[in-house]
Amino acid sequence: MSELRVTKLRDDAVLPSRAHASDAGLDLSACEEMTIGPGERALVSTGLAVEIPADHAGIVAPRSGLALRHGISIVNTPGVIDAGYRGEVQVLLLNTDRRDTFTVERGMRIAQLLVMPVTPVRVVEVTELSESARGADGFGSSGVR
Numbered sequence: 282m283s284e285l286r287v288t289k290l291r292d293d294a295v296l297p298s299r300a301h302a303s304d305a306g307l308d309l310s311a312c313e314e315m316t317i318g319p320g321e322r323a324l325v326s327t328g329l330a331v332e333i334p335a336d337h338a339g340i341v342a343p344r345s346g347l348a349l350r351h352g353i354s355i356v357n358t359p360g361v362i363d364a365g366y367r368g369e370v371q372v373l374l375l376n377t378d379r380r381d382t383f384t385v386e387r388g389m390r391i392a393q394l395l396v397m398p399v400t401p402v403r404v405v406e407v408t409e410l411s412e413s414a415r416g417a418d419g420f421g422s423s424g425v426r
Contacts, residue, residue, distance in 0.1 A: 285396055286332035290369055293387060294328030297394055306342060306393030309372060317376040317383045322356050325372045325385055333364040333396060340395040341372060347391070352378035355392060362394075370394075 285307070287296055297307035312328030333339045339362030347353040356373040372392045376383045385391060415422065 283334050283337070283396065285334070288330045289328060290330055291326075291328035295388055297329070297331075306395045308344070308390040309341070309370065309392045309394050311372075311385045311387060311389045311391045313385070314387050315385050317353075317374060317385065319376055319378050319380055319382065322373060322375045323385070325374055325391055327370045327372065327391075329370050330367055331362065331370055331394075332367065333362055335364055336399060336401065337364055337396050338362065338399045339370075340397055341370070342393050342395060344390060344393055351381070351383050352376060353383055353391075360392075 285297070289296070291312055294312050295310035297309055299307055309327050309329075312326045315323055315325065317323045331339060341355065341358075341360035341362065343354045343358055354375050354377055356375045360373070362370065374385065374391060
């Protein structure tokens with residue numbers, strides 16, 4: 282098992298944790314309180330800095346319960362934390378609800394962090410790509426079902 286090195290930048294920061302041992306993501310918690318109006322976005326501090334292992338990336342994803350119950354998502358989902366980044370982890374929340382404001386409270390779980398391996402690649406320019414069954418068929422090409 283790899284390690285995720287974490288530094289608390291504030292005393293009231295909450296270390297990332299899994300609600301259940303089998304969960305893929307580590308919950309990230311807010312380190313500040315704020316209200317997000319309908320259709321608004323806000324950058325929320327976690328009070329944490331992380332050291333993503335080499336050849337890995339931190340993927341910040343929305344929490345399904347917040348999305349279902351309150352329409353809260355992440356603007357740049359998924360957010361990517363590169364292995365070399367050592368600054369504070371912040372989450373850019375979006376309130377998609379058209380009527381209700383949403384209050385982020387200190388200690389509230391606002392996102393989840395997945396630490397995923399990445400494969401470094403070398404970019405090679407070519408004059409044409411190999412053929413595939415799908416070809417250049419794009420958005421919606423696999424049908425409605």
